[in-house]
Amino acid sequence: MPFRFARIPGVDGKVLVTSEVGEFEFLDETDFRAFEAGTLSPATDAYADLQGKHFLVEGDPSTTLRMVAAKYRTRKSFLKGGPALHVFVVTLRCDHSCRYCQVSRQTADQARFDMSTETVAAAIDLMFQTPSPSLTVEFQGGEPLLAFPRIRQIVEAIEERNRVKGRAITFSMTSTLHQADGEVLEFLRRHDFQLSTSLDGPETLHDANRPQPGRESHRRTVEGIGRVRAVLGERSLSALTTLTRESLKHPEAIVDEYVRLGFPSIFLRPLSPFGFAAKAAQRIGYGMEEFLPFYERALAYILELNRKGVAIQEAYTGFLLSHILTPFPTGYVDLRSPTGAGLGARVYNYDGGVYASDEGRMLAEMGDHSLRLGTVHDSHADLMQSEGMQLLLATGVAEALPGCSDCAFLPYCGADPVFNLAREGDPVGHRPTNAHCTKHTGLFRILFRYLAEADPHVMRTFTSWVTQRPVQRLPDAEAA
Amino acid sequence: MLPLHTRAVISGDLSRPLLKVLDLAEALRGDVPHEQVAVQLDDGIDVDTGVLRDLGFAAVMRPGATDIRPDDALPVICGLSNTDVVNPGDVIRVRHDSGQLSVLYRRGANANSLFLTEQCNSRCLMCSQPPRDEDDLWRVSELLELIPLIDRDLPQLGFTGGEPTLLGPLLPELIRACKAALPRTGLHILTNGRNFAEPVLADSVHEAAGCTTWAIPLYADVPSRHDHVVQAAGAFDATVNGIYNLAERGHAIEIRFVVHAQTLPRMQRFAEFIWRNMPFVSHVAFMGLEPMGFAKVNRDLLWVDPVDYGPALAEAAWHLQDRGITTSIYNVPLCVLPEAAWPLARQSISDWKNIYDPACEGCSMRPRCCGFFASHGPAWRSRGIKAFRFDEAAE
Ligand code: SF4
Ligand code: SF4
Numbered sequence: 084m085p086f087r088f089a090r091i092p093g094v095d096g097k098v099l100v101t102s103e104v105g106e107f108e109f110l111d112e113t114d115f116r117a118f119e120a121g122t123l124s125p126a127t128d129a130y131a132d133l134q135g136k137h138f139l140v141e142g143d144p145s146t147t148l149r150m151v152a153a154k155y156r157t158r159k160s161f162l163k164g165g166p167a168l169h170v171f172v173v174t175l176r177c178d179h180s181c182r183y184c185q186v187s188r189q190t191a192d193q194a195r196f197d198m199s200t201e202t203v204a205a206a207i208d209l210m211f212q213t214p215s216p217s218l219t220v221e222f223q224g225g226e227p228l229l230a231f232p233r234i235r236q237i238v239e240a241i242e243e244r245n246r247v248k249g250r251a252i253t254f255s256m257t258s259t260l261h262q263a264d265g266e267v268l269e270f271l272r273r274h275d276f277q278l279s280t281s282l283d284g285p286e287t288l289h290d291a292n293r294p295q296p297g298r299e300s301h302r303r304t305v306e307g308i309g310r311v312r313a314v315l316g317e318r319s320l321s322a323l324t325t326l327t328r329e330s331l332k333h334p335e336a337i338v339d340e341y342v343r344l345g346f347p348s349i350f351l352r353p354l355s356p357f358g359f360a361a362k363a364a365q366r367i368g369y370g371m372e373e374f375l376p377f378y379e380r381a382l383a384y385i386l387e388l389n390r391k392g393v394a395i396q397e398a399y400t401g402f403l404l405s406h407i408l409t410p411f412p413t414g415y416v417d418l419r420s421p422t423g424a425g426l427g428a429r430v431y432n433y434d435g436g437v438y439a440s441d442e443g444r445m446l447a448e449m450g451d452h453s454l455r456l457g458t459v460h461d462s463h464a465d466l467m468q469s470e471g472m473q474l475l476l477a478t479g480v481a482e483a484l485p486g487c488s489d490c491a492f493l494p495y496c497g498a499d500p501v502f503n504l505a506r507e508g509d510p511v512g513h514r515p516t517n518a519h520c521t522k523h524t525g526l527f528r529i530l531f532r533y534l535a536e537a538d539p540h541v542m543r544t545f546t547s548w549v550t551q552r553p554v555q556r557l558p559d560a561e562a563a
Numbered sequence: 564m565l566p567l568h569t570r571a572v573i574s575g576d577l578s579r580p581l582l583k584v585l586d587l588a589e590a591l592r593g594d595v596p597h598e599q600v601a602v603q604l605d606d607g608i609d610v611d612t613g614v615l616r617d618l619g620f621a622a623v624m625r626p627g628a629t630d631i632r633p634d635d636a637l638p639v640i641c642g643l644s645n646t647d648v649v650n651p652g653d654v655i656r657v658r659h660d661s662g663q664l665s666v667l668y669r670r671g672a673n674a675n676s677l678f679l680t681e682q683c684n685s686r687c688l689m690c691s692q693p694p695r696d697e698d699d700l701w702r703v704s705e706l707l708e709l710i711p712l713i714d715r716d717l718p719q720l721g722f723t724g725g726e727p728t729l730l731g732p733l734l735p736e737l738i739r740a741c742k743a744a745l746p747r748t749g750l751h752i753l754t755n756g757r758n759f760a761e762p763v764l765a766d767s768v769h770e771a772a773g774c775t776t777w778a779i780p781l782y783a784d785v786p787s788r789h790d791h792v793v794q795a796a797g798a799f800d801a802t803v804n805g806i807y808n809l810a811e812r813g814h815a816i817e818i819r820f821v822v823h824a825q826t827l828p829r830m831q832r833f834a835e836f837i838w839r840n841m842p843f844v845s846h847v848a849f850m851g852l853e854p855m856g857f858a859k860v861n862r863d864l865l866w867v868d869p870v871d872y873g874p875a876l877a878e879a880a881w882h883l884q885d886r887g888i889t890t891s892i893y894n895v896p897l898c899v900l901p902e903a904a905w906p907l908a909r910q911s912i913s914d915w916k917n918i919y920d921p922a923c924e925g926c927s928m929r930p931r932c933c934g935f936f937a938s939h940g941p942a943w944r945s946r947g948i949k950a951f952r953f954d955e956a957a958e
Contacts, residue, residue, distance in 0.1 A: 106839065131784075131785050131787075131788070131829070131832075132832065134784075134785045134786075135783075135784030135785045135829070135832050135836055136784075136836075136839075141786070141787075143800070145800075146799075146800040146803050146804055149803075149804065149807060150803065150807075150840045153807070153840065154839065154840065409838075409886075410838070410839050410840075410842055411842075546885055546886075547885075550885060550886055550887060552885075552887070
C-alpha cells in the first residue's frame with residue numbers, strides 16, 4: 084500500500100512511516116530498507132505490525148481496502164455537512180489598539196462599522212441554507228460586545244428560526260470581556276455561550292502587547308474572567324495567547340499565568356501575517372525558527388507540570404495529537420485538507436461581505452479581495468461556486484500540493500491557502516520557505532520524538548488530551 | 564453451583580415435554596396457558612388435583628415427594644434426585660422414558676442462554692464446547708416452544724452454540740420469536756460473524772437491530788494469526804466484513820478476545836487495531852481460558868500463566884477503556900491481575916464458573932473475584948493464586 088516516510092531528528096536508527104489514513108509506525112532502518120525493497124520476511128514482527136496497520140496487504144486486498152476506506156471516510160467526515168462554523172463580524176469597533184491587531188480598529192463610537200439589521204437577516208438565511216446538522220455561531224469584531232444589542236438580536240432570531248429547523252446550535256464569542264457586565268452575562272448564560280478571551284501571559288507582558296488608556300487591560304481581563312466564571316461556570320471560558328517577540332522569552336511564565344488563573348488549557352499561537360500584524364512585523368514579529376524553540380520549551384514545561392499532577396494542556400498540540408493518535412477528525416477548522424476555509428467555516432462581515440475565513444476578510448481589509456465569496460444576498464450555491472471557492476479548492480487540498488503530497492506528516496497536517504496568499508501572495512505556497520510548513524514540520528518532529536520515546540507519563544498526558552477525558556489509569560512503570 | 568439436570572419419577576402421560584413450573588398462586592394468575600404449566604405443590608399443600616385437571620393444567624410437580632398418590636388426577640413429576648435443581652418460574656424438559664429432567668430456563672439466574680446448535684464452521688484451538696456435525700434442528704423447534712415460556716421481565720437472553728448463523732433462516736425466526744414474546748429482553752448472540760460477510764444474511768437479521776448485541780470473537784490484528792487460532796482459512800477477512808456489515812445496519816457489536824499463548828503476542832496491537840478500525844464497537848471483552856473441550860487437548864499450545872500476562876492485559880484493556888470503549892476482563896482471578904486492572908475485571912457471567920481454589924480460603928477479595936471454572940485443575944493453576952488478607956485489600 085502507498086506510504087510516506089521521514090527521519091525524525093533525535094530518533095536515531097528509526098524511520099517513521101505513515102499511511103494515507105494516518106496510521107504510523109517506527110521501523111528499524113534495516114526493516115525499512117527491506118520493506119521498501121519488498122523483501123521484508125513474513126516471519127518478522129515488523130511484517131505483522133505493518134500488515135496490522137495496513138501498510139502491506141497479502142492476497143485479496145478487498146477486506147483491507149474496506150477498512151482503509153472506512154478510516155478515510157471517518158478522517159474526512161468533516162466534509163459531510165458543509166460549513167458548520169459561521170462567524171458574524173458584528174462590528175469592527177474596538178476599545179483596544181493592540182500592537183498586532185489583525186483587523187482595522189475604529190474608535191468606539193462609529194456606528195457605521197456595525198452590522199445592519201438587513202445584513203443580519205440575510206446572513207441568518209444563508210447560514211440555514213447550509214446542510215450541516217450542527218452549527219456554531221461565533222461572534223467576532225472588533226470587540227463584539229460593543230455591539231451587544233446586535234448580538235442579542237441575532238441570537239434571538241436564530242433561536243426563533245431554529246424551532247423549525249432543529250439544528251444543534253452552539254454560540255461562541257471572542258471578547259476582551261471588559262464590557263461583560265450583569266445583563267450581558269445573564270444573556271450569555273441563558274444561551275449557553277462558549278467564550279474565548281485573549282490573555283497573553285503575566286500582567287507586564289499582556290499590557291505591553293495590548294495597550295489601552297490606563298494600561299489596565301490585564302487587570303480588567305482577569306476581572307472579566309472572574310465575572311464570567313461566576314455566572315457561566317468554569318467550563319464556559321477559554322483563553323488564547325498571542326505571542327509577540329517579547330513573549331518568546333517567557334514560556335514558563337506564560338504557562339504559569341494560565342495555571343494560576345485556573346485554565347485547564349492554553350493555546351499558544353504564533354503571530355499571524357494578517358491585518359496590522361503584517362505591518363508591525365518588523366517590531367514584534369519573528370520567524371517560525373524562533374517560535375519552535377519557544378514551543379518546545381513550553382511543551383516540555385507543560386508536560387513536567389502534568390507529571391507533577393497539574394492538569395494543563397496545550398490546545399494546538401491537542402489537535403495535532405488527535406490527528407495522529409485517533410481515527411477521528413477534530414472540530415478545528417484551521418488545519419484540514421481540504422482546507423476549512425469556505426468548506427468548514429464562513430464569515431459574514433459587518434458590511435454584508437461573505438468570506439471564506441476570518442483571515443480572508445483581513446486580507447480584504449489589506450486590499451486583496453480574492454477570498455470574498457460574495458455578499459449575504461447571494462445564495463449558498465452561488466457562494467460555494469464563487470471564484471474565491473474555486474481558488475480555495477484548487478489550492479486547498481494538501482494531498483495535491485507540491486511538497487505536501489510526499490510529506491510523511493500530510494495525514495495530520497492541512498492546507499492553508501489563505502495564509503500562503505497573505506505571506507507569499509500565492510495560495511499554493513513554496514514549501515521550502517513556507518512559514519506554515521516550517522511551523523508544522525517543526526511541531527510534528529517534536530511530537531513524533533515524544534511518541535518514539537513513549538515515556539508512560541507523557542503518553543498518559545497525551546492520551547488524556549486527545550480523548551478529552553481524564554485518563555483514569557494508564558498502565559505505567561509502577562504497574563508493570 | 565446448581566446443576567441443570569436431575570432425575571425424576573414421572574407418572575401419567577405428559578402431552579408435551581416442555582413445561583413451565585409455577586407455584587399455585589402464579590399458575591392460577593393465568594399468565595401462562597394452563598396446558599403448559601406444571602403446578603408445583605410443596606409438601607404440606609393439599610390440593611385436589613382433579614380441580615387442577617379440570618382447569619387444564621398439564622402436570623403436578625412434587626419435588627420432594629417419593630410416591631404418586633392414588634388419587635392424583637394429573638401426570639405427576641416427583642422424586643427428584645436433587646430437589647434444588649428446579650424452582651418455580653423455571654422451564655423444564657422432562658424425558659418420560661429416561662426420567663431425565665433438564666432446566667432450560669432458570670428464573671433469577673445471572674445468565675440465561677439458549678443453545679442453538681452444535682454445528683460450527685470454525686474449530687478454535689481453545690473451543691470449550693467442541694462442535695459436532697450432527698443434524699440438531701430439533702433444538703430450534705424446542706426453542707420456539709421454550710421462548711414464550713420465559714419470564715417477560717428477563718433483562719437479557721443469550722444465544723450460544725455452535726455457530727447460530729448456520730441455522731440460516733431459522734436464526735431470524737428465533738429472533739422474531741424473542742421479539743414477539745419478550746419485547747423488553749435484550750439479546751446477546753455469540754457468533755463468529757463469518758457468515759455476515761454475506762450482506763443478504765446481515766439483512767435477514769434486521770429485526771435484531773436495537774435489541775441485540777452480537778458478540779464476535781476477534782483474536783488478532785492480522786489474518787494469519789486469527790485464522791490459525793480459529794483453524795479456518797479466510798476467517799479473519801470474513802469476520803471483519805461481517806462486523807462491518809452488521810455495524811452498517813445499525814447493530815451493536817461486542818468484540819471478544821480470549822487470552823492465551825497464541826493470541827498474546829498481538830494483544831496490544833489488537834487493541835490499537837480495534838480503536839483504529841472499529842471504534843464503534845460497544846464493548847470489548849478480554850477473557851481468560853476456559854479449561855474445557857479443545858482447550859484441554861491443546862493445553863501446551865495455549866497455556867500462559869495469567870500472572871505473566873497480567874500487566875500486558877491491563878495495558879491492552881486500558882488502551883481501549885481510556886479511549887471511550889467500554890472494556891471488561893473476564894475469567895482472570897484478581898490475585899493474578901495487577902491492581903491497575905481490577906476496575907475492569909468482572910465477576911463471571913455464568914453460574915458454572917465462580918468456584919474457588921483451596922488457597923482462596925479467607926481471601927477478602929472473594930466477593931469481587933471471578934474465581935475459577937468448575938473444570939479448573941492443577942494443570943491450569945496459576946502460581947500467582949494468593950489470598951488477600953483483609954488489611955491488604957483495604958489499601
Ligand atoms: S505543510 Fe509542510 S508539514 Fe504540512 S503537509 Fe505540507 S509539507 Fe508536510
Ligand atoms: S485468592 Fe481466590 S478469591 Fe482471592 S483473588 Fe485469588 S482467585 Fe480470587
